[in-house]
Amino acid sequence: MTIEELDARLDRITLISEANTLNISKLETESKRWEAESKKWDERFFQLSRDTLNFSRNIIVTAAVVTVVAPLLKESVTFALELIKAN
Numbered sequence: 001m002t003i004e005e006l007d008a009r010l011d012r013i014t015l016i017s018e019a020n021t022l023n024i025s026k027l028e029t030e031s032k033r034w035e036a037e038s039k040k041w042d043e044r045f046f047q048l049s050r051d052t053l054n055f056s057r058n059i060i061v062t063a064a065v066v067t068v069v070a071p072l073l074k075e076s077v078t079f080a081l082e083l084i085k086a087n
Helices: 003-086
Strands: none
Touching: none
8 A cells, every 4th residue: 555545544534533523422412402302301291190190189089079968968958948848
């Protein structure tokens, strides 16, 4: 190999190395962006989970209250009607 051929190879290796360095830099930047996006979506998911849990709790508590209060309400209405009829 001649010195010119070696210089040409060395120049090509240098260009490839610089291109790889730029690509790595771009990939690191892109990776950081995706990491931030992932954290944002994780927070949204967990907030949705908390909201769903609170909604479910409210539905269960409401159903329990209705189950307990409905028979009492029926009895109190019947009692009130009897009092009205008695007068």
